[in-house]
Amino acid sequence: MATPLExxxxxxxxxxxRILKVARRVFGEYGYHGATTRMIAEEAGIxxxxxxxxxxxxxxxxxxxxxxxxxxxxxxxxxxxxxxxGRPFADRMEIAIDMTTDYLFENPEISNLVLLRYxxxxxxxxxxxxxxxxxxxxxxYSMGLCKNKKAVPKGVSLQILAMINSIHNxxxxxxxxxxxxxxxxxxxxxxxxxxxxxxxxxxFNT
Amino acid sequence: MATPLExxxxxxxxxxxRILKVARRVFGEYGYHGATTRMIAEEAGIxxxxxxxxxxxxxxxxxxxxxxxxxxxxxxxxxxxxxxxGRPFADRMEIAIDMTTDYLFENPEISNLVLLRYxxxxxxxxxxxxxxxxxxxxxxYSMGLCKNKKAVPKGVSLQILAMINSIHNxxxxxxxxxxxxxxxxxxxxxxxxxxxxxxxxxxFNT
DNA sequence: ATGCTTTTCCATCATTTGATGGAAACCTCT
DNA sequence: AGAGGTTTCCATCAAATGATGGAAAAGCAT
Numbered sequence: 001m002a003t004p005l006e007x008x009x010x011x012x013x014x015x016x017x018r019i020l021k022v023a024r025r026v027f028g029e030y031g032y033h034g035a036t037t038r039m040i041a042e043e044a045g046i047x048x049x050x051x052x053x054x055x056x057x058x059x060x061x062x063x064x065x066x067x068x069x070x071x072x073x074x075x076x077x078x079x080x081x082x083x084x085x086g087r088p089f090a091d092r093m094e095i096a097i098d099m100t101t102d103y104l105f106e107n108p109e110i111s112n113l114v115l116l117r118y119x120x121x122x123x124x125x126x127x128x129x130x131x132x133x134x135x136x137x138x139x140x141y142s143m144g145l146c147k148n149k150k151a152v153p154k155g156v157s158l159q160i161l162a163m164i165n166s167i168h169n170x171x172x173x174x175x176x177x178x179x180x181x182x183x184x185x186x187x188x189x190x191x192x193x194x195x196x197x198x199x200x201x202x203x204f205n206t
Numbered sequence: 207m208a209t210p211l212e213x214x215x216x217x218x219x220x221x222x223x224r225i226l227k228v229a230r231r232v233f234g235e236y237g238y239h240g241a242t243t244r245m246i247a248e249e250a251g252i253x254x255x256x257x258x259x260x261x262x263x264x265x266x267x268x269x270x271x272x273x274x275x276x277x278x279x280x281x282x283x284x285x286x287x288x289x290x291x292g293r294p295f296a297d298r299m300e301i302a303i304d305m306t307t308d309y310l311f312e313n314p315e316i317s318n319l320v321l322l323r324y325x326x327x328x329x330x331x332x333x334x335x336x337x338x339x340x341x342x343x344x345x346x347y348s349m350g351l352c353k354n355k356k357a358v359p360k361g362v363s364l365q366i367l368a369m370i371n372s373i374h375n376x377x378x379x380x381x382x383x384x385x386x387x388x389x390x391x392x393x394x395x396x397x398x399x400x401x402x403x404x405x406x407x408x409x410f411n412t
Numbered sequence: 413a414t415g416c417t418t419t420t421c422c423a424t425c426a427t428t429t430g431a432t433g434g435a436a437a438c439c440t441c442t
Numbered sequence: 443a444g445a446g447g448t449t450t451c452c453a454t455c456a457a458a459t460g461a462t463g464g465a466a467a468a469g470c471a472t
Contacts, residue, residue, distance in 0.1 A: 244428085
């Protein structure tokens with residue numbers, strides 16, 4: 001039995017899926033309170049009540065967006081895992097950084113939503129209950145930073161967090177940082193990768 | 207001639223300063239749209255119109271908050287600069303991390319506001335015009351990463367950004383990360399410092 | 413075509429939220 | 443005490459926003 005969200009993903013041309021796609025971007029850009037159902041409906045080219053017909057209340061749509069984003073992220077990380085499996089350590093880090101940044105630069109709303117979730121609170125309590133799997137242990141394991149997926153040392157978890165967030169920061173802050181440093185997008189992307197490798201690789205190459 | 211903000215800072219018991227203090231926390235917690243003037247007034251124990259009497263429109267108050275926060279941050283960084291001046295490189299980084307994280311853990315709304323500013327957009331256009339000095343060149347210089355304050359290489363700027371943001375992330379994400387890893391505050395603080403040093407020091411110790 | 417279901421839109425509501433006018437309270441100076 | 447200015451609060455407004463009922467439109471099966 002398919003959940004509504006799975007149904008929407010199966011048929012990406014369905015109205016529900018179209019709304020979800022727009023909502024991802026708008027929520028990512030303006031945050032939960034900054035985004036209004038009217039903005040989303042307008043950008044999707046539909047009436048606001050059509051949005052409510054498909055998704056119910058605003059917090060439900062937001063919940064759908066978060067779920068969708070984290071599903072994407074999980075799938076992508078699994079792919080990264082497959083690619084780096086068995087390679088020497090230094091290569092693993094480099095490939096992981098390249099793949100992840102490329103993917104996130106193409107889907108910046110993912111980084112936005114993840115960071116807003118970490119740092120921003122919401123007046124709407126129903127938002128907090130969303131179940132979100134954490135990939136930290138998977139990353140720790142596939143990077144060879146721990147032997148047992150079930151028992152990742154806390155120190156390692158924090159190292160992974162620092163890593164992931166560094167990446168998200170550069171994606172999510174692109175607008176701000178790029179105009180601050182006056183760079184074209186292309187240069188920004190390559191310099192970000194460079195910087196991430198510069199910082200992350202020495203730390204883990206003990 | 208003192209600006210209104212300077213006036214408010216000079217007399218921290220003034221109503222205007224009290225409002226500013228509460229507004230810092232509330233804006234930092236909920237973001238621009240998530241915070242309402244009513245929430246701020248209520249937390250300050252005053253009527254909403256008193257708030258408007260002192261600060262004018264919401265965006266003006268927000269502007270005041272941002273200005274105030276960045277002033278604080280600048281002062282603190284100057285203090286850090288003074289302390290690390292002349293010390294060997296490895297020490298400088300360690301001291302800077304300790305001092306900065308201690309300070310930000312005591313004033314987490316600073317990290318929140320800085321990050322929200324980087325990553326979140328606002329429907330209100332008047333927000334973007336706020337003048338904010340960037341400390342990147344100062345940091346780069348005092349860390350010995352560049353010879354000329356006026357011409358910081360772009361690569362170095364990105365390295366500084368990565369550094370600063372890593373710190374902000376752990377401060378701002380404390381609630382989320384701590385409950386995720388089930389740590390007491392004390393343990394969290396010391397492990398964060400540890401992690402930051404683990405990641406940042408090797409990169410810059412060429 | 414016809415009847416049924418699903419989807420979309422228009423009109424509208426209730427609440428929230430930013431904002432203000434004016435009366436009351438407070439302060440200050442003489 | 444009392445005049446004059448400042449500050450605070452109550453009442454209220456207008457616009458924005460989340461949400462819905464019901465009519466119209468579009469699908470779809472027979």
